[in-house]
Amino acid sequence: MTIIGVAGGTASGKTTFVNEVINGLSADGLGLIAQDAYYKDNSHMTFDERCLLNYDHPEAIDFDLMVEQIKALKAGASIDQPVYDYKIHNRTAETLPITPKAVFIIEGILVLHHKALRDLMDLKIFVDAPGDQRLMRRMKRDLAERGRDLNEVMQRYSETLKPMHDAYIEPSKAHADIVVLSHQNNPQAVSLLQTYIESKISHHQ
Numbered sequence: 001m002t003i004i005g006v007a008g009g010t011a012s013g014k015t016t017f018v019n020e021v022i023n024g025l026s027a028d029g030l031g032l033i034a035q036d037a038y039y040k041d042n043s044h045m046t047f048d049e050r051c052l053l054n055y056d057h058p059e060a061i062d063f064d065l066m067v068e069q070i071k072a073l074k075a076g077a078s079i080d081q082p083v084y085d086y087k088i089h090n091r092t093a094e095t096l097p098i099t100p101k102a103v104f105i106i107e108g109i110l111v112l113h114h115k116a117l118r119d120l121m122d123l124k125i126f127v128d129a130p131g132d133q134r135l136m137r138r139m140k141r142d143l144a145e146r147g148r149d150l151n152e153v154m155q156r157y158s159e160t161l162k163p164m165h166d167a168y169i170e171p172s173k174a175h176a177d178i179v180v181l182s183h184q185n186n187p188q189a190v191s192l193l194q195t196y197i198e199s200k201i202s203h204h205q
Contacts, residue, residue, distance in 0.1 A: 035108020
């Protein structure tokens with residue numbers, strides 16, 4: 001099994017980049033694991049308490065479970081991945097069954113920060129974008145898709161997103177094998193990664 005890590009700042013274009021790669025490939029041999037599914041279960045907290053948590057700090061992520069489940073997939077076992085709901089700031093009671101594949105892409109802001117997770121990867125990619133561009137994308141996304149209001153988005157950016165980016169996400173770029181500039185059109189990067197994945201899938205068959 002081949003593991004590809006894709007990291008980068010919030011709203012840097014990671015998901016768009018990954019979707020472009022995946023859309024040009026057969027789904028049979030390729031799977032996706034999103035870091036966001038592994039936010040810790042905070043059912044013991046009230047909704048208001050959960051709203052105050054810093055979700056961009058490494059402590060917010062259940063990396064132990066993430067590493068355990070990826071190791072299980074590598075060993076040929078299926079997993080029940082958690083399902084996270086942004087509107088309630090918590091996991092749901094549901095899980096998502098995932099079966100082993102030839103290639104998995106692991107995507108999230110902190111996937112290159114965590115050493116045990118990083119050590120499972122065969123290829124590490126960091127998607128980079130200017131901070132002001134990421135802020136605009138994040139504002140649009142949170143307002144449209146995640147039920148946030150403008151003041152909340154702006155406050156989160158200045159108090160948590162930017163400090164966490166500077167402390168944990170940006171330094172993880174040093175671990176990347178490839179840095180992709182998302183504010184430029186990158187058909188070459190998409191094509192190269194698709195070729196790499198196709199070779200791994202065909203080799204696995």
